[in-house]
Amino acid sequence: MSFAAELQKLIGKGRVRMDDATLEAHSSDEWFASHRPDAVVFAENARMVSHVMRFASRHKVPVTVRGGGVGYVGGCVPVRGGIALSLARMNRILEIHPEDGVATVEAGVVTGDLQAATRRHGWFYPPDPASLKECTIGGNISTNAGGPRCLKYGVTRHYVLGLQVVLPTGEIIQAGGRTHKNKTGFDLVGLFVGSEGLLGVVTQATLRLIPHPPARACLSAGFADERHAAAAVQLIFKKGFLPSAVEIADGFTLDAVRRKFSGTAEKPLSFQDDGPVSILSLPHGQAHLLVETDGQRSSVRAELKALARLLRTAGALSLDTAETEKDCERLWELRREFSRALKSTGLRKLNEDIAVPRSRLVDLFEFAKKLQRRHGIRAACFGHAGDGNIHVNLMVDDHVRRQVIGGEHALNELFRQVLKWKGAITGEHGIGLAKKRWWSMAIGPDARKLHERLKSCLDPAGVLNPGKFVGK
Ligand SMILES: Cc1cc2nc3c(=O)[nH]c(=O)nc-3n(C[C@H](O)[C@H](O)[C@H](O)COP(=O)(O)OP(=O)(O)OC[C@H]3O[C@@H](n4cnc5c(N)ncnc54)[C@H](O)[C@@H]3O)c2cc1C
Structure with missing residues (x-):
């Protein structure tokens, strides 16, 4: 009997697919790597995941877990074939309990759906990766996803109270619990958060909720x-x-947006193509800041005024402010256009998400310019200034061989410099395949050995997400 037929017998018909379209749809994410699995399994509960893992461990079949498939580092690409284990059908919100400030969800719940559901109760699940309409809670937990609001509210890790995890050997375990504080044994939740699908399959999560701030305001300033x-x-x-x-x-990022909408800095523009139609004015100058504040209405209003004064004192050439939800979203729309505008330049965007100590922001922008001069490759930088997590996008023309080779050298130089500043080669996207080459340099030999020992302890057969930065 083929392994797919055996799997089908184990977990039931309709849950194992091997047709071309399904295999292709589960072969890549938002990075460049692609490799087809031999079968795709759509698990519907933890028990099924456990059956799959026991089967895989026994027969040494690789298993790669997939959430929304919108990772940026090739983490869910099944590079060794085998099973792509999709949690897309495990998408139920099991509980939203405002009195206890918790929500319990299956791992395949889309992050934006959870945010909308908690908001309807007047509560707040803050982690906000820009991919929130497509990514899943399981994927966010496995990459410890962040987003713009991390500055005040922290990353995914700060909201995970408890996890149900299926180990590579098939046991279903509970880590953490349902209370906001819990110090019972090792921090097993911390072990699985950010483990990039290498140590276990997250099937359920209990998450911390906080009251939704009643008001917000935004400022968009050009410098x-x-x-x-x-x-x-x-x-x-x-x-x-x-x-x-x-x-x-x-400036390069702003110019890309200006070119995409072929307006001028002074003229309001209509977004009429792929985004929702809205009007916004582009900031003047060669750098942009978007600042958001939230809380009680009266304090937000006072902060907005004070921040506007402060930004003008700091030399803002243009300043837009927004107090209503709709107007704030309008200012954010510009920020959300950055990635698309850079892609529309026709150049290949090597998107890095390094993090530097905040005092190094200017050094980082200067260094990016140095890379441009040295390798003839434009570098577009934008991101979360508040926590030093900047997306350095090397814009490579694939038709110019010098640039393709230069891109590799530029990445090497960038990562070395970031580490010299005591920064990190990835602030939120993870290592996956994309940064595998730089992993050893970034982590050091002893910490690397510890990773290997943890991996072989939890996954002795080496079947969960093989071919990535830890394991064979
Ligand atoms: C337009 C865009 C904007 C983005 N913005 C941000 C951002 O602001 N902040 C940010 O942090 N990231 C961002 N990302 C990256 C990405 O969306 C996040 O890494 C996200 O957490 C991936 O979730 P996913 O469900 O798509 O996971 P996948 O891509 O499916 O998987 C990611 C990794 O997690 C593992 N995994 C998935 N589910 C599970 C599970 N249940 N159990 C165990 N392992 C699992 C996979 O094996 C893989 O290693 C962005 C991506 C895009 C395309």
Whole structure:
């Protein structure tokens, strides 16, 4: 009997697919790598996942877990074939309990769906990766996803209270619990959060909820250059503000947006193609800051005024403010266009998500310019200025061989420099396949050995997500 037929016998018909379209749809994510699995299994509960893992461990069949498949580092690409284990059908929100401040969900729940559901109760699940309409809670937990609001609210890890996990050997375990505090044994939740699908399959999560802030306000400011914008970021903190988000963008990114909508800095533009139709004015200058603050209405209003004054003092050339939900979303729309605008340049975007200590922001922008001069490759930088997590996008022309080779050298230089500044080669996307080459350099030999020991302890047959940065 073929292994797919055996699987079908184990977990039932309609849950194992081997047709071309399904295999192809489960062969890649948002990075460049692609490899087809031999079969796709659509699990519907933890018991089925357990059957699959026991079977895989016994027969040494690789299993790669897949959530929404919108990772940026090839993490869910089944590079060794075998089974792509989709949790897409495990998408039930099991409980939203405002009195206890918790929600319990299956791992395949789409992050945006959970946020919308908690909001209807007046509650808040803050982690906000920009992919939230497609990514899953299981994927967010496995990559410890962040987003703009991490500055004030923290990353996914800070909201995970308890996990149900199926180990590679098939046991179903419970880590953590349902209370906001819990110090019973080792922090097993912490072990699985960020483990990129290498240590276990997350099947259920109990998450911390907080009250939704009743008001928010945004400011969108243009600056002469990144140096002025970065100085404004420091001034915001120095004056005692903790905004919910502080996002920065460089001149190349702004120019790409301007070109995409073929307007000018002064003219309001209509977004009429793939995005929702809205009107916004583009910031002046060669750098942009988007600042958001939230809380009680009266304090938000006062902060908005104070922040506007502060940004002007810091040299803002243009300033838009927004107090209503609709107007705030309008300002965010510009931020959400950055990636698409860069892609529309026709160049290949090597999207890195390094993190540097915040005092190094200007050094980072300067270094990106140095890379441009040295390798002839444009670098577009934008991202979460508040926590130093910047997307450095090397824009490579695939038709120019010098640029393709230069891109590789530029990445090497970038990561080395980031580590010299005591930064991290990835702030939120993870290692996956994309950063496998730099993993050893970033982690050091002893910590690497510890990773290997943990992996072989939990996954002695080496079947869960093989071919990635830990394991064979
Ligand atoms: C447009 C865009 C914007 C993005 N913005 C952000 C951002 O702001 N912040 C951010 O952090 N990331 C961002 N990302 C990256 C990505 O969306 C996140 O990494 C997200 O957490 C991936 O979730 P997913 O469900 O798609 O996971 P997948 O891509 O399916 O998988 C990611 C990894 O998690 C593992 N995995 C998935 N589900 C489970 C599970 N249940 N149990 C065990 N392992 C599992 C997979 O094996 C893989 O290693 C963005 C991506 C895109 C395309």
